[in-house]
Amino acid sequence: MHDILVIGGGINGTGIARDAAGRGLDVVLCEKDDLAQHTSSSSTKLIHGGLRYLEQYDFSLVRKALIEREILLKAAPHIIWPMRFVLPHHKALRPAWLIRLGLFIYDHLGGRKILPATTTLRRKSTSKLDALKDEFRLAFEYSDCWVEDSRLVVLNAVDAKARGAEILTQTRCTSLTRHTDHWEAVLxxxxxxxxxxxxxxxxxxxxxxxxxxxxxxxxxxxTHLRLVKGSHIIVPRWHEGDHAYFFQNGDGRIMFAIPYERGEFTLIGTTDVPYDADRDKVEITQDEIEYLCDGASEYYKVPVTPADVAATYSGVRPLYDDHAANASKVTRDYVLKLDDGAGAPILSVFGGKITTYRELAEDAMATLAGIFSETAPDWTQTASLPGGDIPDADFSSFLGELLREYAALDPALIERLARAYGTRVRLLLGKAESEAGLGRAFGAGLFEAEVNYLVESEFARSAEDILWRRSKLGLHMSENERRAFADWFAEHYGA
Structure with missing residues (x-):
């Protein structure tokens, strides 16, 4: 008999499986599709406190997320890194003093130690407002972090497996039968x-x-869930610099415009739309595209139009239904519900944010402590994720070392691989002294050696898993390159 069945291969499921396996429990995780195939790869890709939640007086959630922000930054400095956000002052919306007060609280609520504090920007003394309309002459710049969301999920699964968990993708739980002291599950x-x-x-x-x-x-x-769709658009790079923008909308919502995929694109999102359609095929609507374009165009000098959209993605946030009237105000905090009154226990997870997944996993294990009383104590707060054991979390120094070690390879390729795999990049590159040593090239810097690594070490089972979740290389490939890679993958690994 196993200890725990975790159903779901998103950030919460993989985080719980990792935590439980690290305590010595016998864990099986099943996911009906690929890891992070749904909500967990459809976020705005931020590790952040949630500045807008201060207006909802959700100080507990913001504080919890701000504390986690720096813990995760240390755990995975290859896939999580600091980013500065420029918040232009819109005179018709919130007053400047209120924004500055909120950012003062944001800077100090979570015990910030690594990230720089908020600064005030004026058009005459910075180029960071150049992309915006002339009326925006004052802005505030604050810190949060970027995350490769689907890779964060995969790395939790990789670590869970390394600690003894069994990870079963493309595996559906079709039956659960409860007994006094155990569950019988059909997979x-x-x-x-x-x-x-x-x-x-x-x-x-x-x-x-x-x-x-x-x-x-x-x-x-x-019914415990309230499903809210969030959609994003991807356009060619719309502003210079590595900073992001935080835009306030007239309807009270906010929007981000973020450098994306090595700065070649700008990611704009997100929407908040009640959703009750097919959860396996969540797609953006034309109304959402226009909403995001109009919101960004309120600020950018050069308007963003639907014709500029290069790609889109949408996901459903499974929020705990707290009966809030406005979808944007439904709590983003997680809720854990333990049912152990009729036999063996089942713990259900509702809601949550990528930023607080690690703490959610700790809380889940604390909730199950009565069943597994002999387990090890909390351990994830100081543990690196796979590839994240970079000395002093200094990615720049680590990258410099790799560039010297693999001087014969394209520096842009080394930087991308270092960002994706951290210290595990050497498992992929081996002793390659040229690109020929990495096998067949598929375009956009994808080589056979990386594909083999992803299949053997990161649970990839399809071309889509590799092009859109383990990486975003599908964005950089032509349609012919994507098709040729899918054909090759099917031939070598099966459809």
Whole structure:
């Protein structure tokens, strides 16, 4: 009998599996699709406190997230890095003094130690307002962090496996039968089923959490989730510099415009739209595209139009239904619900933010402490994620060392691989002394050696897994290159 079945391969599920495995528990994680295939790869890709939540007086959530921000920055400095955000003062919206007060609280609420504090910018003394309309003459610049969200999920799964967990992707839980002291679960992979027994179940299925609860016929027929769609557009680079913008909208919402994919693009988002359609095929609407273009164009000198959009992505946030009237004001904090009154326990996870996933996992294990009383104590606060054990979290020095070590390879390739894989990059590159040593080239800097590594070490099972979640190289490839790679992958690894 296993200890825990974790259902769901998003950030919450993989984070809990990693934490539990690191405490010595026998963990199995199943995910019906790929890791991070849904909500966890559709975020705005920020590790942040959530500045806008201060207006909702959600100080507890903001403080919790700000503390986690620097913990995660140290744990994975290759996929998480500091970013400065420029918040222009819009005279028709919030007054400047209120914004500055909010940023003062934001700077001090979470015990900031690494990231620089807020500064005031004026058009006459900075170039960071040059991309904006002339009316925006005052701005405030503050700190948060960027994250490669889908890679964060994968690295948690990689670490969970290294600590003894079994990670089953493309595996659906089709049945849950509760007994006094265990759960019997039927898992289906490629049409074949097998039955396992577990002392406890963690339901971290995201937008499908209620569906998992429905597998247990004794569960009351209650809907716990409020699904809210968030969509993003990707346009060619719309402003110079490595800073992002924080735009206030007239409807009370906010929007980010962020340098994306080595600065070749700008990512603009997000929307907040109630959602009740197909959770497996979440797509942006034309209204959302126009909303994001109009919001950005309120600030940029050069308007953003739907014709400029190079790509889009959308995801569903599975928020805990707190009955807020406005979708933008539904709590983003997580809620854990333990049901252990009718036999073996099931812990269900509702809501949450990428930034607070590690603490959520700790809270989940604390909630299950009565069932697994002999486990090791909390451990993830000081532990690096795979590839994140960079001395002093100094990515620049680490990159310089790699560039010297692999001087014969393209520096841009080395930098991209270092960002993606951190100290594990040497497992991929080996002793390659030329690009020929990395095998077939597929375009956009993708080589056979990287593909093999992703299949063997990071659970990649399809061309899409590699081009859109383990990386975003699909954005940089032509349609012909993407098609040729998919054909090659199917031939070598199966459809």
């Amino acid at each position: 289906e992979t490629s049409g074949e089923t097998h039955t396992r027994q577990f002392k406890a179940v963690v339901n971290a299925a995201g937008a499908w959490v209620d569906d998992i609860l429905d597998l247990d016929s004794n569960q009351p027929d209650v």
